[in-house]
Amino acid sequence: MRRVTALLSFLLAAVLVVPVAAQDKPRSGGELVFPVPSEPPSYDGHREETFGLTHPFAPFYNTLIRVDPNDASGTKPAPSLAESWTVSSDGRAYTFKLHRGVKFHDGSEMTSKDVKASYDKIINPPAGVGSSRKGQYQNIEVVEAPDPYTVRFRLKFPQGSFLLSVASPWNFIYKADVLAKDMHWYEKNIMGTGPFTFVEHVKGSHVVGKKNPNYWDKGKPYLDGFRALFVRDSAAQVNLIRGERAHIQFRGFSPKERDTLRTALGEKITVQESPWDCILMVAINHEKKPFDDKRVRRALSLALDRYAGSKALSQIAIVKEVAGVQVPGTPFAAPAQELEQLAGYGRDINKSRAEAKRLLREAGVPDGFAFTFKNRGIPMPYEPLGIWMIDQWRQVGLNVKHEVVESAAYYDQALRPGNFEVAMDFQCGYIVEPDLDLYKFTSTDKNPSNYARYTDRVLDDLYTKQGRTQDLDERKKLIRAFEKRLLDEEAHYLMTLQWHRIIPHSAKVKGWQVTPSHYLNNTLDVVWLTE
Amino acid sequence: MWKYILKRFFLMIPTLVGVAIIAFLLLRIVPGDIVSARLMGAGGAFVTAQMIAEEQAKFGLDQPLWRQFATWLWGLARLDFGRSMWTGAPIMEEIKLRFALSLQVAVMATVVATLLAIPMGVIAALKQDTWVDYTVRIFSIAGLATPSFWLGIVIILSLLIIFKWLPPMVYTPFWVDPWENLAQLIWPALAVGYRYSAVATRMTRSAMLEVLREDYIRTARAKGLWMKLILVRHALKNAMLPVVTVIGIEFAFLLGGLVVTEQVFNLNGLGMLFVESVARRDYTLTQALVMLTASAFIVVNFLMDVTYAWLDPRIRYR
Numbered sequence: 146m147r148r149v150t151a152l153l154s155f156l157l158a159a160v161l162v163v164p165v166a167a168q169d170k171p172r173s174g175g176e177l178v179f180p181v182p183s184e185p186p187s188y189d190g191h192r193e194e195t196f197g198l199t200h201p202f203a204p205f206y207n208t209l210i211r212v213d214p215n216d217a218s219g220t221k222p223a224p225s226l227a228e229s230w231t232v233s234s235d236g237r238a239y240t241f242k243l244h245r246g247v248k249f250h251d252g253s254e255m256t257s258k259d260v261k262a263s264y265d266k267i268i269n270p271p272a273g274v275g276s277s278r279k280g281q282y283q284n285i286e287v288v289e290a291p292d293p294y295t296v297r298f299r300l301k302f303p304q305g306s307f308l309l310s311v312a313s314p315w316n317f318i319y320k321a322d323v324l325a326k327d328m329h330w331y332e333k334n335i336m337g338t339g340p341f342t343f344v345e346h347v348k349g350s351h352v353v354g355k356k357n358p359n360y361w362d363k364g365k366p367y368l369d370g371f372r373a374l375f376v377r378d379s380a381a382q383v384n385l386i387r388g389e390r391a392h393i394q395f396r397g398f399s400p401k402e403r404d405t406l407r408t409a410l411g412e413k414i415t416v417q418e419s420p421w422d423c424i425l426m427v428a429i430n431h432e433k434k435p436f437d438d439k440r441v442r443r444a445l446s447l448a449l450d451r452y453a454g455s456k457a458l459s460q461i462a463i464v465k466e467v468a469g470v471q472v473p474g475t476p477f478a479a480p481a482q483e484l485e486q487l488a489g490y491g492r493d494i495n496k497s498r499a500e501a502k503r504l505l506r507e508a509g510v511p512d513g514f515a516f517t518f519k520n521r522g523i524p525m526p527y528e529p530l531g532i533w534m535i536d537q538w539r540q541v542g543l544n545v546k547h548e549v550v551e552s553a554a555y556y557d558q559a560l561r562p563g564n565f566e567v568a569m570d571f572q573c574g575y576i577v578e579p580d581l582d583l584y585k586f587t588s589t590d591k592n593p594s595n596y597a598r599y600t601d602r603v604l605d606d607l608y609t610k611q612g613r614t615q616d617l618d619e620r621k622k623l624i625r626a627f628e629k630r631l632l633d634e635e636a637h638y639l640m641t642l643q644w645h646r647i648i649p650h651s652a653k654v655k656g657w658q659v660t661p662s663h664y665l666n667n668t669l670d671v672v673w674l675t676e
Numbered sequence: 677m678w679k680y681i682l683k684r685f686f687l688m689i690p691t692l693v694g695v696a697i698i699a700f701l702l703l704r705i706v707p708g709d710i711v712s713a714r715l716m717g718a719g720g721a722f723v724t725a726q727m728i729a730e731e732q733a734k735f736g737l738d739q740p741l742w743r744q745f746a747t748w749l750w751g752l753a754r755l756d757f758g759r760s761m762w763t764g765a766p767i768m769e770e771i772k773l774r775f776a777l778s779l780q781v782a783v784m785a786t787v788v789a790t791l792l793a794i795p796m797g798v799i800a801a802l803k804q805d806t807w808v809d810y811t812v813r814i815f816s817i818a819g820l821a822t823p824s825f826w827l828g829i830v831i832i833l834s835l836l837i838i839f840k841w842l843p844p845m846v847y848t849p850f851w852v853d854p855w856e857n858l859a860q861l862i863w864p865a866l867a868v869g870y871r872y873s874a875v876a877t878r879m880t881r882s883a884m885l886e887v888l889r890e891d892y893i894r895t896a897r898a899k900g901l902w903m904k905l906i907l908v909r910h911a912l913k914n915a916m917l918p919v920v921t922v923i924g925i926e927f928a929f930l931l932g933g934l935v936v937t938e939q940v941f942n943l944n945g946l947g948m949l950f951v952e953s954v955a956r957r958d959y960t961l962t963q964a965l966v967m968l969t970a971s972a973f974i975v976v977n978f979l980m981d982v983t984y985a986w987l988d989p990r991i992r993y994r
Contacts, residue, residue: 180845186714186762186763187763187764194714194715194716275731277715277722277723277727278722280724281722309938332764333764347773347944348763348770348773348849348944349773349774349944349948349949350944351846374845374942375944375947377939377942377952378939378940378942380829380940381939381940381942382847384832384833384836384842384845385842385845387836388836388840388842390844390845453841478952495774551707551708552955553707553708553955553956553957554707554708556716557707557708557710558707584722591723593725594723
C-alpha cells in the first residue's frame with residue numbers, strides 16, 4: 146500500500162512539475178511585436194541619444210561586453226563578443242578575449258580590428274562624424290588589437306567604472322572595412338553581428354528583423370523574428386497590448402495604463418516594475434539672489450514631503466522612490482536610514498518645514514517671497530511634479546509662479562543661458578554608475594550641463610576620487626560624502642522622486658528582465674514566447 | 677474661359693512666395709533648434725558647447741539668415757526641397773512615404789462625407805420643419821460638436837471592448853492587401869467623414885432652401901416640370917456652389933491637418949510628420965510641408981474657381 150501511495154505521489158508530482166518545467170524551458174519560434182514610442186534620426190548607435198534607436202535596432206548588433214540581461218539592478222557586466230577579460234594590477238589596462246567564429250551578417254569574420262575601429266570612431270571621431278558619448282571615454286589612452294582575438298584598452302588612470310562604460314548598449318561593433326571606406330555608412334545602413342538580421346524599416350511605421358541562423362551564440366535567439374511598430378501615442382500603445390496585437394512596450398507605461406491593462410487582460414498580463422534610472426531634479430540658479438544663499442536652497446529641499454509625495458504621485462505619475470544620487474536598490478545607493486539624515490529626507494515633515502522657515506527668516510527672505518519656477522512643457526511627469534513642488538513650497542510661505550516653456554526651446558531658452566531662478570532639470574542614464582550619474586553635478590566650468598551654475602572644488606575632488614579608487618568600500622564612502630555635500634550641506638540641486646518603470650507585458654513573453662534603464666536588454670537573444 | 681483660368685493660375689505664384697517667406701521667418705523666430713532637440717534627449721550631461729557648434733555648422737545654422745533663405749529658395753525654384761535635418765533623407769522621400777496614406781484617408785473621408793451630406797441636406801431642405809429635417813439637423817449638429825479624434829477613440833474602444841478586435845496599426849498599401857488596408861483606414865475615414873459631412877449637410881440644406889425659393893424654380897414648377905428634374909437640373913446644380921467650397925477646403929485641410937486623429941489610429945500620415953518636424957525644429961522638412969499644404973489649398977482653390985465658372989457661367993465674364 147505504501148508503495149502504491151508513493152508511486153501515486155510521484156506520478157502526481159510529475160504531472161504538476163513537468164508543465165512548469167516545460168514552461169520555464171525556452172521555446173523557439175514566434176515573432177515578438179512591440180511598439181516603440183520614438184523613432185531615431187539615423188541607425189548609428191554611436192551618434193544617437195534616443196531609446197528609439199536601441200529598442201528596434203539593438204537586436205542587429207552586439208557590444209564588446211554587455212550588462213547581464215538577468216540582473217535586475219542592470220549593473221553587472223557580462224560577456225558578449227568578449228568571452229572574458231582581465232585587468233592589469235595597476236588598473237590601467239583591460240584585456241578582452243574575443244569569441245572565435247563570430248560572423249557579421251555579410252558572412253565576414255568579426256575580429257579585434259573591428260572592435261578597435263568601432264571604439265576609435267566613438268572616442269576620436271573624424272571631423273563631421275557625430276559621437277554623442279565621446280566625452281565619457283576621454284580616459285582611454287589607446288585601443289590596441291595585438292592579435293585577431295584580443296583587444297586591449299589602455300587607460301590614462303585607473304577607472305572603477307570602466308567595465309560598465311564598455312558595456313554601454315550604444316557601443317555597437319561595426320565592421321572596420323566598412324568604416325574605413327565610409328564613416329557615415331552606419332548612419333543609413335545596418336550590418337552587425339547580432340542575433341537578428343535586418344529585413345526592413347518603413348519610416349514612421351515599423352522595423353522588421355528575422356532570426357540570424359548563423360548567430361555565434363549557438364541555440365539563440367529563440368524568436369524567429371521581431372517587429373517593432375512606431376507608435377507615438379501612449380493610448381494607442383496600450384490598445385495594441387490590450388488588443389493582443391503587440392506583446393510588450395519596453396520603455397514604460399503610467400500607473401493608470403498598467404491598471405487598465407491588468408483589468409482588461411487579467412492573467413494574460415505580467416507586470417514588471419523597477420526604479421527607473423531617470424530623475425527630475427531642481428536646478429537652483431546660484432547666480433540669482435537669494436538662491437546664492439545655501440540656507441534658501443536647503444529650505445527649498447526641506448519643504449518637500451518626499452514620502453507623502455511618493456505615496457500620492459506614484460498613483461498618477463511615473464515616479465515613486467525617494468532617492469539620493471543613485472537609483473535605490475543599486476550597489477552605490479544610500480541605505481534608507483542614511484538618506485533620512487539629509488535635508489529634506491527626514492520623516493518628520495513638520496520639523497523639516499519649521500527648519501525651512503527658520504532658515505528663510507535667517508537668510509532675510511520675507512514671508513510670501515515670490516519667484517518663478519520654470520518647467521519643461523512635457524506632461525508626464527514634469528507637470529504633476531511641478532504642481533506638487535509648488536504646493537510644497539507654498540507651505541513654507543513661498544509664493545511660486547509656474548512657467549511652462551515649450552520642450553524643444555527649454556534648454557536653449559531657459560537652462561543653458563541661465564535664464565531662470567529655479568527650474569526643472571533632468572537626467573536619464575543608460576547604466577546606473579556614479580561616474581556617469583554624478584558628472585552632471587561637477588563645477589560649471591568643467592561641465593556645461595551643470596545648469597545651477599556653481600563652482601564647488603570639493604565636489605569636483607570627490608567626483609575624481611570616487612572614480613579612480615579601486616576599493617569598493619572606499620568608493621561608497623566617497624559617494625556618500627558627495628551626496629551629502631550636493632544635497633544637504635550645499636543643497637546645490639534638489640532631487641524630486643526617482644522615476645518608476647512599469648512594464649505590463651503579455652504573459653507569453655519570457656526571458657526578459659526589467660532593469661532601471663530603458664536603454665538596456667534590447668538585444669532580444671534570450672527572449673522567448675510561450676506560444 | 678481660358679483667360680480666366682490663366683489669370684487664376686498666375687495668381688498662385690505670388691501667394692506661394694509669400695507663404696515661403698512667412699514659413700521661413702516664423703520658424704526662425706521660434707526658440708530652439710534641431711541640435712538641442714537631438715542632443716538633449718537624455719539630459720545631455722556630456723554634450724559640450726563645441727559639439728553643439730559643430731552640429732549647428734553641419735546644418736548650416738551658423739550662416740546668416742538671408743543666405744539660409746536664398747539657398748532654400750534656390751532649391752525650391754529647382755523643385756529641390758533638400759534633405760530632412762532629422763533623418764538626412766531627401767524630403768521628397770519622407771513626404772512620399774506618408775502622402776499615399778494621407779491622400780487615401782482624405783479621399784475616403786470626402787466620399788463618406790459627400791455620400792452622407794448631399795442626400796441628407798437635400799432631403800432636409802425638401803422636408804423643412806418636419807421630423808425628417810429635425811433628425812438630419814440633430815445628426816449634423818452632433819457631428820459638428822463631436823471632435824473627430826474623440827469619435828476615433830470611441831470607435832477604437834468600442835471595437836476593443838465589444839468585438840475584442842483592434843484595427844491594424846500598421847499601414848498596408850491598398851494594392852498589397854486591400855482588406856488589411858480598408859480594415860485600418862475605414863475607421864479614421866468614418867470618424868473624420870462624419871464631422872466633415874455635418875458641415876457639408878448644413879451647407880447643402882441652407883443652399884437648397886435658398887435656391888428652392890428662387891423665381892426660376894417656381895417658374896419651372898408652374899410649367900409643370902417633373903420635380904426630380906427640377907431638383908437635379910436646376911436646384912441642386914445651383915445650390916452646389918457653396919457646398920463645393922466647403923468640400924474643397926475640408927479636403928485640403930484633411931491632407932495635412934489630421935494630427936490628433938492620426939495619433940489615435942497610429943496613422944503614419946502627413947499630419948504627424950508635420951507636428952514631429954516642428955517639435956524637432958527640422959526646418960527644411962517643416963518648410964517643405966508648409967509649402968505642400970499651402971500648395972494643396974491653393975490648387976484646391978484654383979480648381980474650385982474653375983468649377984464655379986463651370987457651374988455659374990456669369991463668373992468667367994467678370
